[in-house]
Amino acid sequence: MPRPRPPHLHREITRHGKAVWYVRVGRGPRVRIKVDYGTPEFDAEYRAALADVPARKAAPSCSSLQWLITRYRETKEAWGSLSEVTRRRRDNIFKQVVETAGHEPYARIIQTTILAGKERRAHTPHQARHLLDAMRGLFRWAHKAGLVKVDPTLGVSNPARKRTEGFIPWSEAHMAAYEARSPIGTRQRLWLDVIAYTGLRRGDAVRIGRQHVRNGVATLKTEKGGFMVEVSLPILPILQATLDAGPCGDLTFIVGANGRPLIKAACRAAGVPGSAHGVRKIAATRAADAGATEAQLMAIFGWTDPKMAALYTRTANRKRLAAEAMDKLNAGGTSIPAPSPPVRGRGAKAK
Numbered sequence: 001m002p003r004p005r006p007p008h009l010h011r012e013i014t015r016h017g018k019a020v021w022y023v024r025v026g027r028g029p030r031v032r033i034k035v036d037y038g039t040p041e042f043d044a045e046y047r048a049a050l051a052d053v054p055a056r057k058a059a060p061s062c063s064s065l066q067w068l069i070t071r072y073r074e075t076k077e078a079w080g081s082l083s084e085v086t087r088r089r090r091d092n093i094f095k096q097v098v099e100t101a102g103h104e105p106y107a108r109i110i111q112t113t114i115l116a117g118k119e120r121r122a123h124t125p126h127q128a129r130h131l132l133d134a135m136r137g138l139f140r141w142a143h144k145a146g147l148v149k150v151d152p153t154l155g156v157s158n159p160a161r162k163r164t165e166g167f168i169p170w171s172e173a174h175m176a177a178y179e180a181r182s183p184i185g186t187r188q189r190l191w192l193d194v195i196a197y198t199g200l201r202r203g204d205a206v207r208i209g210r211q212h213v214r215n216g217v218a219t220l221k222t223e224k225g226g227f228m229v230e231v232s233l234p235i236l237p238i239l240q241a242t243l244d245a246g247p248c249g250d251l252t253f254i255v256g257a258n259g260r261p262l263i264k265a266a267c268r269a270a271g272v273p274g275s276a277h278g279v280r281k282i283a284a285t286r287a288a289d290a291g292a293t294e295a296q297l298m299a300i301f302g303w304t305d306p307k308m309a310a311l312y313t314r315t316a317n318r319k320r321l322a323a324e325a326m327d328k329l330n331a332g333g334t335s336i337p338a339p340s341p342p343v344r345g346r347g348a349k350a351k
Contacts, residue, residue: 066102
């Protein structure tokens with residue numbers, strides 16, 4: 001009676017008629033055994049191949065947090081409607097969550113659990129905010145689907161934002177310095193003019209290309225905070241001249257020498273603030289100073305909140321009002337009277 005074949009050992013005949021042996025557990029990778037069958041060396045390689053096969057992970061329990069995250073990522077409305085950038089950011093968060101607590105029952109996730117996760121990321125407020133956004137999306141869906149009775153993210157506030165002045169807005173002097181360093185016909189100048197004369201955010205500016213332009217108008221969907229806004233921007237003559245001079249990429253206008261966008265290096269070379277957002281700010285300032293309304297600014301820059309547009313229009317209006325007021329003060333060649341000397345108190349003696 002022939003000896004039974006060891007488990008997970010498979011035999012295959014090649015197209016040359018030669019028998020080969022390999023070890024394969026389930027649908028895992030195949031490990032070839034290169035010595036003759038039946039020899040002590042064959043038995044040693046067989047055992048070594050089995051030892052190298054990683055243990056199969058048990059499927060997550062249907063009550064685990066990992067299972068809940070997997071089901072959430074399969075939804076078309078809750079997950080599929082998010083932008084690609086948002087999904088990628090939340091995937092990174094969920095990967096961390098699964099590694100640390102994926103085996104935990106999701107029904108035991110309470111508000112203090114969410115607060116603890118937020119506190120662990122207190123030194124990185126942006127990561128804490130991304131965690132809250134990801135867990136809110138997960139448990140809002142789970143609550144709506146009837147999988148949890150209470151949303152544990154309710155009542156958990158976002159981490160406080162540090163008060164800063166934000167990105168340094170470019171001045172006209174910055175623009176002149178950069179343009180002198182990078183004339184038309186250079187990659188560095190091309191990225192500047194694309195942002196300055198479209199008003200696009202950096203993430204959108206590095207995506208725009210010839211495929212987005214029809215009849216002199218560029219149309220693409222921009223993203224901010226998970227929301228998609230479609231903008232239509234005429235290609236201005238000054239930008240068209242820069243695009244014609246190139247060099248442009250195949251699918252994107254902005255490219256670096258190695259095919260990647262270059263921004264900070266070009267700014268350092270010109271001695272200006274290394275921020276594409278600073279260029280976007282001067283673009284908004286120029287438009288507001290030229291008389292653009294809040295609605296027009298929102299259409300250009302893809303803003304959904306009028307507060308940002310109002311910030312620029314208020315500043316522009318102050319400049320115009322101040323200029324008009326100074327003209328009125330100087331009307332007819334009159335001068336501003338000097339202030340009167342202070343009135344001395346009763347009984348004071350002149351020195």
